[in-house]
Amino acid sequence: MWGWAYRRCVVTELRHLEYFVAVAEELNFAKAALRLQMTQPPLSQQILQLERELGVQLFFRTKRKVELTAAGAVFLVEARAILKRVDHAADLARRADSGEIGELSIGFVGSATYDVLPVVVREYQRRYPGVHLSLTEMSTPLQVESLARGDIDIGVLRPPVSSGLEALTVQSARCVLAIPQGHPLAQSDTISLHDTATVPYVLLSRKTWAGLYDDIVSLCNQSGFAPNIAQEALEFQTVIGLVAAGIGIAFVPPSSQNLHARDVVYRTVEDVAPMAAMGIAWRTGDSSALVRNFVDIGAAWEKF
Template sequence: MELRQLQYFITVAEELNFSRAAERLRITQPPLSLQIQNLEKELGIVLFYRNNRHVELTDAGKLFFDDVRKMFDHLDRAVENAQRTHHGEIGKLTVGFVGSATYDILPSVLREFRSLYPDVQVHLLELSTPMQIETLLEEEIDVGVLRPPVHYEALRTEIVSIAPCVLAVPKQHPLLEKENLSLLDLTPYPFVMLSRKTWAGLYDEILGLCNPIIQQEALEFQTVIGLVAAGMGIAVVPQSAMNLHTQEVVYLDFNNQLPAASMGISWRRTDQSPLVKTFIEIAKEWDKNN
């Protein structure tokens, strides 16, 4: 049984006229009649009652017609879904992200991506940068929104934002009384540090800049700033965190004396997924507009 024979059968069943069916199929009537006869012979059933004036489906033909039409509907959907997946219009994208990306790049990029591709399932996993690198290499996520650098040949990373960090201090802290602050002014005061496990690059830069007294470490910037608000110490944080705890915390600009905070997008070099490509392109556009 050939797919072409089933297409011929569907057309004849819809027209109930061999001449009109042949015209629709752009073939002559004799080969159409022959194909239907061959199909009936192969199935071992009569599909049509026919004479010179009338063509009608048999009961077996009616049931076969319903089932074959459903089969073609499924086939059409399968072809459409395959084409849409190829063009990145449907499918699934798993995105890892650091917590601080939720008040930086992530909301805008996700809104744009979902508006363009509403039928794509986006799965989000909050992971530290080291965990994102690990899960990217193990193909558990498709793209990571993380803090560079990333030193793995199997991964590509694009920097999508760079901004100087600021100093978060509790309200009524002695540093707020000083003018023309320098890094030396920070030496007497305890720090709340983002754990090296979360962002090794920033941790090491801060140690190199001012050799801080570390009072407490935390895994997320939101926790770091919450501890600053509680008076546990001061902290170096990205500018994007400045909307957190604004009633209890003051953010000081150090005129580029503090490290710069970069955000990157990482993915596997071998990944040719159109969904990953689209997500990256949207992230790059976000960078240009911010």
């Protein structure tokens, strides 16, 4: 009987606990009523109702004083603990609603680690230390699939993305040409795209980034030649490693220029070059604060 009444009180009448604690701490109904910003008669009625529901007397009442019974003393300890837990639960709910706590699953392309991702993650963790981040490296196509399935919440990828997803471009720049150290093109101050007509290319696989692959082929065709594709690779780091090995030249995002700096020379192509964009993607309609906060930081990443 006690357990049932106790649970019913906690679930449906938390205000009874607040009234009881006020009276127990003041040991004076008038002072407790003043503290609760109510009149004394309704407070007395609420305490009587609580005692009836519990089936025990919580207070000894005389005209001169109010004292806790043994049952009341025990109940006070538990009531305080319950109210504290309720306050804690409410605080957690508010923090979760504002994106201060929770879990966020992020997919990212490897090249995002050259600049955008470390800055955004560092700032996000500084602002929201209560959020656990789970990061997984994966290609743009895999991120698109994972976002659609709900396996990840955020993608840091190469736009565009498919329907059902939203994307914000956070970086866009012309690619630079990675050239093996000692190659004749590395000695040139100015390079046009046509100067690469007879030089082997190393391309990032179309499976990894179809847009860049197609742009390079299209720009070369517009300049009057088909690119001599000597090798393809799945990651930019591998692409630049193959350039360092002398396999060929490659268009890469400017953020890649610190890779293999001793073995690779980076040059700007004067006339035309493909664009490299980096974006943050999320599911259409996902309005969670966790996602919104990450996107907001990503949009301003260059300020941090």
